[in-house]
Amino acid sequence: MTKIWLTLIWLLAFLPWQAQAELVIEITGGTEAALPIAIVPFGNTGFAPPEDISHVISNDLARSGRFAPLPQQDLISQPHEKAQINFQDWRLLRSEGLLVGKVDSIDGETYQVQFQLFDVYKAQQLVGKRYQVPASGLRRLAHQIADEVYQALTGEVGVFSTRLAFVTAIKNVDGTKRFALQVSDSDGANPRTVLQSKQPIMSPNWSPDGERLTYVSFENGNAEVFIQEMTSGRRNSVAAFKGLNSAPSWSPDGKKLALTLSKAGNPEIYVLELATGNLARVTHNSQAIDTEAVWMPNGNELVFTSDRGGRPQIYKVPAIGGKAERLTFEGSYNASPDISPDGQMMTMVHVQNGKFYIAVQDLTTGAVHVLTDTGRDESPSFAPNGRMILYATEQKGKGVLAAVSVDGRIHQRLGESGSEVREPAWSPIRK
Amino acid sequence: MKLVKLTAILLAITWLAGCSSLGMGKKDTDTTESDVVVEDLSAQSLGVDGENVSGSDLGGAEARVIVGEDAYQGNELNDPASPLSNRIVYFDYDSSSVRIQDQATLTAHAAYLGTHPNVTIRLIGHTDERGSREYNLALGERRALAIRQILMLQGASLEQFQVTSFGEERPAVEGHDEGAWAQNRRVELVYVGR
Numbered sequence A: 001m002t003k004i005w006l007t008l009i010w011l012l013a014f015l016p017w018q019a020q021a022e023l024v025i026e027i028t029g030g031t032e033a034a035l036p037i038a039i040v041p042f043g044n045t046g047f048a049p050p051e052d053i054s055h056v057i058s059n060d061l062a063r064s065g066r067f068a069p070l071p072q073q074d075l076i077s078q079p080h081e082k083a084q085i086n087f088q089d090w091r092l093l094r095s096e097g098l099l100v101g102k103v104d105s106i107d108g109e110t111y112q113v114q115f116q117l118f119d120v121y122k123a124q125q126l127v128g129k130r131y132q133v134p135a136s137g138l139r140r141l142a143h144q145i146a147d148e149v150y151q152a153l154t155g156e157v158g159v160f161s162t163r164l165a166f167v168t169a170i171k172n173v174d175g176t177k178r179f180a181l182q183v184s185d186s187d188g189a190n191p192r193t194v195l196q197s198k199q200p201i202m203s204p205n206w207s208p209d210g211e212r213l214t215y216v217s218f219e220n221g222n223a224e225v226f227i228q229e230m231t232s233g234r235r236n237s238v239a240a241f242k243g244l245n246s247a248p249s250w251s252p253d254g255k256k257l258a259l260t261l262s263k264a265g266n267p268e269i270y271v272l273e274l275a276t277g278n279l280a281r282v283t284h285n286s287q288a289i290d291t292e293a294v295w296m297p298n299g300n301e302l303v304f305t306s307d308r309g310g311r312p313q314i315y316k317v318p319a320i321g322g323k324a325e326r327l328t329f330e331g332s333y334n335a336s337p338d339i340s341p342d343g344q345m346m347t348m349v350h351v352q353n354g355k356f357y358i359a360v361q362d363l364t365t366g367a368v369h370v371l372t373d374t375g376r377d378e379s380p381s382f383a384p385n386g387r388m389i390l391y392a393t394e395q396k397g398k399g400v401l402a403a404v405s406v407d408g409r410i411h412q413r414l415g416e417s418g419s420e421v422r423e424p425a426w427s428p429i430r431k
Numbered sequence B: 001m002k003l004v005k006l007t008a009i010l011l012a013i014t015w016l017a018g019c020s021s022l023g024m025g026k027k028d029t030d031t032t033e034s035d036v037v038v039e040d041l042s043a044q045s046l047g048v049d050g051e052n053v054s055g056s057d058l059g060g061a062e063a064r065v066i067v068g069e070d071a072y073q074g075n076e077l078n079d080p081a082s083p084l085s086n087r088i089v090y091f092d093y094d095s096s097s098v099r100i101q102d103q104a105t106l107t108a109h110a111a112y113l114g115t116h117p118n119v120t121i122r123l124i125g126h127t128d129e130r131g132s133r134e135y136n137l138a139l140g141e142r143r144a145l146a147i148r149q150i151l152m153l154q155g156a157s158l159e160q161f162q163v164t165s166f167g168e169e170r171p172a173v174e175g176h177d178e179g180a181w182a183q184n185r186r187v188e189l190v191y192v193g194r
Helices: A002-013 A053-063 A087-091 A135-154 B002-018 B055-068 B071-078 B100-115 B133-153 B178-184
Strands: A024-029 A035-039 A067-069 A097-105 A110-119 A124-134 A163-171 A177-185 A192-197 A201-206 A212-217 A224-229 A235-239 A245-250 A256-261 A268-273 A279-281 A290-295 A301-306 A313-318 A334-339 A345-352 A355-362 A368-370 A378-382 A388-395 A398-405 A411-415 A420-426 B088-090 B120-126 B161-167 B186-192
Touching: A035 A053, A035 A135, A053 A067, A053 A097, A053 A135, A097 A135, A110 A135, A124 A135, A135 A177, A163 A201, A163 A398, A177 A201, A177 A212, A192 A212, A201 A245, A201 A420, A201 B133, A212 A245, A224 A245, A224 A256, A235 A245, A235 A256, A245 B133, A256 A290, A268 A290, A268 A301, A290 A334, A290 B133, A301 A334, A313 A334, A334 A378, A334 B133, A345 A368, A345 A378, A355 A388, A388 A420, B088 B100, B100 B133, B120 B133, B133 B161, B133 B186
Parallel strands: A035 A067, A035 A097, A245 A290, A378 A420, A398 A420, B120 B161
Antiparallel strands: A024 A411, A097 A110, A110 A124, A163 A177, A163 A420, A177 A192, A201 A212, A212 A224, A224 A235, A245 A256, A256 A268, A268 A279, A290 A301, A301 A313, A334 A345, A345 A355, A355 A368, A378 A388, A388 A398, A398 A411, B088 B186, B120 B186
């Protein structure tokens, strides 16, 4: 019997779908305080839909670290709508939330999906919706429902229907590398390559509407900034001056890019107005490296890394230029800033004793908290609800992605087999 | 491994020096690292046009100088006994200061460039993998510019230089310790045709 299983596992390992490696998200700590939630497998009339919606929802909520879905065998019954629920019984499970739903095929192509989330103690519906989607939209809908549930129970916006962009590097047999810019769902599923190159790709950054990515590509031998539309794949070079063209960051209104250009002889921050191509220089410090600017949510200020004080530290400057104010004072090296959507927190790479950690700094009090512990962490990026920080780290000598909650309590690792994964960027919330 | 590559390049140059008509009209491609000589060109690229850097072009880029000049100068540039054969300068962590032991190498290159004003050199800066990738990209450029400044002070002129940085994106050695990092913090000096 064991032999048969081993053979099966072996066979499964070589099935073609394995070739499209997914980022598998694994919770590595911090779920002790998670809220129990009962998620009843969604009912269906007759044949099973191509996606197990309640399974996707359950995984999303578990992955957030804030919910602990009850094991299926603990579910005392399988209701699919309110009339079938005996709230008295469900209260015994000590789960405040109860999610039920149905998936009905309308014509084999289109599905009608409904869900209802109940407060078990109050015997009240918290949220309930009905949708019609094509089969191909079922998975995305499941993420949307997870967002609804998350928001109803936590009061915060869910980010399960967002996407992740990241760069992979795959080593060819001859030792050369292949670089790819990839986009996946927020759970690492459905990865697709949006750009492939033999030269490095760096620094992906989403437009505020989530429709475009800007990034750095070395395809022409030099660091050059591109913008690419996600749906059409159409792309164009927006900065290819002499020297570095790098570190693009979209302004909150989507109309401008902050960039690092060294065309004047030294890396300086510029703002490029996309409609006119008008370029305005922001920093003027010919001795220092000024780079990786990001926007404050108000769109009026930029936060960037500079070694004008001798070592890399983080500064803030008006986007129209002006006096720069130093923000980081703890530690000899602070770089790669990203600002939370509410503008209250900054995450950055922070060095202690020669090791590189992800830290957050409260922009009001200046208090710094180190969130990670591998010592090889870089490229932090806030989730669009500001709850989690996605970053790149190293595991067994290979680049992997990880995420940590802003309070440092919840840790996740996103591992993909075969390739080096780096430079994650979390998309905005889909409108 | 480096030696094998160097030998291969030298052989290619010797051979190409005999073929005077080779590739002179071709536009120079921008990629110059010897590590990328053996790219698999059949690999599918999505929408990356104009990126088809081929191995022969790279060999050609090395060789064109020789073809463009006379064979004797080529030999001078590639004589393993000459400091000119040393084409990599290494740096300390987060530093762009040239070490004393590299001064002789740079003096020789500066002299060569000074006496061969038609020769162009590409300076490619790199860093180790630690810390911010964007900062490292800028640091790689700063290292290349530091080399340029020294070469210019000793007789080379501004038009002879192309400066590029790959930051930490193109390590010479894979590895996550000081042994690897020390070899990755470097500027490569690559002669190209004009």
